[in-house]
Amino acid sequence: MSTASLTMSAAINAGLRRAMEDDDRVVVMGEDVGKLGGVYRVTQGLQQTFGNRRVMDTPLAESAILGTAIGLAYAGYRPVCEIQFDGFVYPAFDQIVSQVARMHSRTRGTVKLPMTIRIPFGGGIGAAEHHSDSPEALFTHTSGLRVVSVSDPADAYAVIREAIASDDPVLYFEPKRRYHVKGDVALDATPSPVRAMDHARVVAAGTDVTLVAYGGLVQTALAAAAAAQTEGISIEVIDLRSLSPIDFEAVVASVERTGRLVVAHEASQTGGLGAEISAAVTERCFYSLEHAPVRVTGFDIPFPPAKLEKHHIPDLDRILDGVDRVLDRPNSLQDRGW
Amino acid sequence: MSTASLTMSAAINAGLRRAMEDDDRVVVMGEDVGKLGGVYRVTQGLQQTFGNRRVMDTPLAESAILGTAIGLAYAGYRPVCEIQFDGFVYPAFDQIVSQVARMHSRTRGTVKLPMTIRIPFGGGIGAAEHHSDSPEALFTHTSGLRVVSVSDPADAYAVIREAIASDDPVLYFEPKRRYHVKGDVALDATPSPVRAMDHARVVAAGTDVTLVAYGGLVQTALAAAAAAQTEGISIEVIDLRSLSPIDFEAVVASVERTGRLVVAHEASQTGGLGAEISAAVTERCFYSLEHAPVRVTGFDIPFPPAKLEKHHIPDLDRILDGVDRVLDRPNSLQDRGW
Amino acid sequence: MTADLLEAAPGISPFVSLLGPDGHRDETGEFAHLVADIGSAELMALYRDMVIVRRIDTEATALQRQGELGLWPPLLGQEAAQIGSARALAPDDFVFPSYRDNGVAWVRGVAPVDLLVAWRGVAQSGWDPFVFRVATPQVIIGAQTLHATGYALGMQLSHSDAVAVTYFGDGATSEGDVSEALVFAASYAAPVVFFCQNNQWAISEPVRLQSRTAIVDRASGFGIPGIQVDGNDVLAVMAVTRSALARARRGEGPTFIEAVTYRMGPHTTADDPTRYRPPAELVEWTAKDPLTRVAAHLRGIGILDPAAEARIAADADAVAAELRAGCLAMEDPPSESLFDHVYVEPHPRIDEQRSAHEAYLRMLS
Amino acid sequence: MTADLLEAAPGISPFVSLLGPDGHRDETGEFAHLVADIGSAELMALYRDMVIVRRIDTEATALQRQGELGLWPPLLGQEAAQIGSARALAPDDFVFPSYRDNGVAWVRGVAPVDLLVAWRGVAQSGWDPFVFRVATPQVIIGAQTLHATGYALGMQLSHSDAVAVTYFGDGATSEGDVSEALVFAASYAAPVVFFCQNNQWAISEPVRLQSRTAIVDRASGFGIPGIQVDGNDVLAVMAVTRSALARARRGEGPTFIEAVTYRMGPHTTADDPTRYRPPAELVEWTAKDPLTRVAAHLRGIGILDPAAEARIAADADAVAAELRAGCLAMEDPPSESLFDHVYVEPHPRIDEQRSAHEAYLRMLS
Ligand SMILES: Cc1ncc(C[n+]2csc(CCOP(=O)(O)OP(=O)(O)O)c2C)c(N)n1
Ligand SMILES: Cc1ncc(C[n+]2csc(CCOP(=O)(O)OP(=O)(O)O)c2C)c(N)n1
């Protein structure tokens, strides 16, 4: 097994390449994915290897990218569509929620749409308007889709291959601000029969509080756990990976031990994933809860301009504040002099 | 004050007419809204009175209906757009979430979009695919929009006028299966300074359980409360009316008395409004809760074919089952021989 | 200021016609050679198709009136457009239709009763698309044009010479998806035929609201050749469709066909066209009925005698009787089937909800 | 099979040109009378505009390189298209631009520093649209074309003779929204001008991927007249824009203008065009530079002497200096402003989150 140190974008690139080598029904399509290799270079070099029909630069029309991918899936292909930025997925919304999500059930199981929809998402890179959205909850509320998010290179590599191999349509959210972070990736691992993408993973073990995060916030959550450690607070950090369906078995097992849950995400609070996780966990282990689940999230505002994003995206301090609240230590942040 | 007995569709029609009479900047637009008067006759007769430019039959393109309405709002108008059915709002999704919702904040408060987007929603009428969706949670998660739903003719009349008069964009969800139900409507009431649309209302007082519903399920919730009454269970039924923002003051006041919350909606469970209400109420009155909030909702499936919808849409029995669960009486439904 | 503009009719370009309303067949026109093989027997078969799909339509409308179907969208008046085009297809071609294309489904071999499944509400669709190479009817206006374009890209990738054909209405041309489909199809020279049935109405909206110029003109601006055809002329429709298919198979890319026809009935059984449609229009188009002219021609050449008429009518009645019996025999799906086929692969939340629902049902029973 | 097709250039229709790359002015062509009033003084003013917006562009690019801006989308090469069209507008007309239309904003009176607000990230936009009658730049490709069309409907309703003008790129023509805007504009004969700057590229994608035929051809299929113009010729652009505006004011409806131009720089400062663009192309277009030809003409008629050049350059430098100073002086917004202007009317959830955030800040401090 060869291991390489790759950035997350290179890891996804390697996963795409591997999937295309393994299965010639895999095709990649999107705006600027070919010659340019994508604005984040995630598809770099693929067109040179696989030609301009398996790696298709498409006209500038997101609904058509998704709609034609459906037709390609009908024709036996496994399209991987890139939506250039989170904020550009909405023109394709109808094709995703009315077509991609419903085709299998509409046709009573006769049509499968093994599509992967890659979406760079979230803020933290100082981008212009519409380049920092976190629209995942719109898709997790839509039945018929699977939604995953990755948080590091190794995971990104494993999960992109699983997403492409899945016979269900999968939205694959890539946290933009983690593209350039490096990590070791086991490159030629044969996919495990137990799919990573179906399972949340405990990225830091702990006993006092369960902290659930995904995508770009996993790293922040780990940093928060490390900081809390120094004060004797033991945080268990769970990286959800699958946002739909959520691996509640894993989350509940943790909360039953800790009795306290904090959920962090960048998306707005109202109706975000935190709401579902809080509600579902409360239903499943009400009597184990020592405190109401706490949500640390983006505010209920459109994603703000770059100079304000640091206040909107939950950071270490805001997550620790959430941890304090779930522990009924409302002022400890202040005590620490932070 | 003249009072008339009107169906809900006639009440909305009367509200639209009144708004157009009161303010000639109000324009109505959509597919088949003119000569036909809309497939539900909600705009019937308006084009005859106000002409074919204030009541515009539009080409068949939802994104354009919303997008041009934005331009009309820029030009000083107050457009009321009809989306013919819930399932046809998705092609307009980009204009709603990226433009309508963000224009005011994008322009630092200089541009206002006093638009009303009317959407017949929900099932229960045996309709074809895409004619029974409940997409409200997609919009309540989107900051910058107000979202309301009405449940009876009097309310429909009052709230449509308030929605049109609001300087914020408002999505106005009309429960299709209630269009033909009649009720008394105070026709020439001057709008109250306290807007109905901002406030949830207690439609049945009770002490044991708080049951929150909106739109088409309010009637079912009332029936459930009546049925429970005969067994000595006292249910307080709250009609939310405003889905975004939610009037948590009203909900929390009730739950603090009853200690038990059931939320019912037709939309799928995961990420539906029930999740937000459960999470937010748990945050606000954890220590008053005797039981985890219970959600009685549509399943996590695309809206099913007509012959199955009665199993998907929460009915009296499923709501009572939810009430039993929140009261820790899991088998009472069976005991009753239902 | 623009009321007059809103009333003006779109310019009508010259269009392909081979069998006039009087039953006269043009055997020399530019497109005539493309249907030279359609002799009297073949024309008789086309006529039979049209009679049968009209009969299916009548029966389905009756079933709806009797409460057996939730809704039905009649194709009355569009039989030639659908039969003529669908009979031009090769078995391997793949059709992406809309909800009104029952005639197309009939030609592809879909059992008529399977057309009713969705309208009776027992399932969202009635057949396996891969068996008949026709996708299940699309309700979201225009969405299927993109699926067809994508399928055509797939055929290119696979070096297949199958063509994708998509059916849609005049109203659909206003939807962004249809324009985007034209962009993609043109850009990749995809083997797809855009078959637009301009039946003059989109529910209550006349075609002039969707376009100030002939619908067929839309295509050229995207670099796609357009052909306007008398949509009530089964031969002309077949000829232009064959020509478009041949072009696609030669690798020359997409073609847009506007079949000028008329929706003689309501939009659906829920619609009342007298609210918006001038009665004279129906009279005018009844004179151009797609069946009448074929019958006149076949009678003129002496092969449609009363006995043949009776045989065809009997065939149609048999189809209708089977349709009715099949409809009435359809069983309601069990409530557990709610959870079927939402996903291909196992899904814990679905499993959980299915179990909870089953427990609930057990409790109720 | 289609690789060759993908490489073919779209057909170029004849186009309006009044001031050639050599600086020769055509005073007799079909459109020449529309700019007969543009004498040497006026042409000098247009030249000054172009020099200044190019200077703004250079300065903004420098500011981005120095870390003062997050991003900048240069208009380099598109000065004539923007200045020529914008200078044709009446004060009451309303512009719906995209992110690259800084020259248009300049003409409308927007302070250059306000162009930077969004790219520095201190707010999502820099000015009040109603003051300058120019909407804040649109990032979602094509979305603004619908806003313009709706605004034009409003002008019709109000019996105003103001016209809406929307700017968008060649890539934008593929988006469904733009086609839908053409449908609506045509249907209502709305007073809107669709001004497409075909700068040959949409990031890394050449225009031939978006259209197999000239972009201007798109309009006719929607029943909208199209004019193709040399987008690097400030006079020709002004002439065709005037003609389109006049048409709209006469109640004759929309016009589509394709200004054929070239994006001489990168897509944005984040882009590296050498990855996808043949160097020869830039050489070819540099010879057609929109400023050079005006300078040549003005020099030819003897009014652009070194002193005048120097004056204009000094003006431009002054604008640039002010721009830089203004940029550096911009203060970061306070975190409490996060909650401003999300709604017009009171909103309990926003109030609650604002209070909680303020309490949190107090606790931190
Ligand atoms: C996206 C979408 N918007 C609206 C509708 C409602 N609707 C159903 S059929 C129809 C008219 C379609 O007209 P046309 O395309 O001409 O087809 P026809 O019904 O005449 O065959 C409309 C508006 C829909 N099904 N989908
Ligand atoms: C809906 C949407 N999709 C994708 C993008 C990303 N994007 C930004 S600019 C651009 C290219 C636009 O090309 P064109 O319309 O020709 O305008 P130009 O940049 O050349 O001025 C793309 C794809 C976007 N901003 N919006």
Ligand SMILES: [Mg+2]
């Ligand atoms: Mg039609």
Ligand SMILES: [Mg+2]
């Ligand atoms: Mg461009």
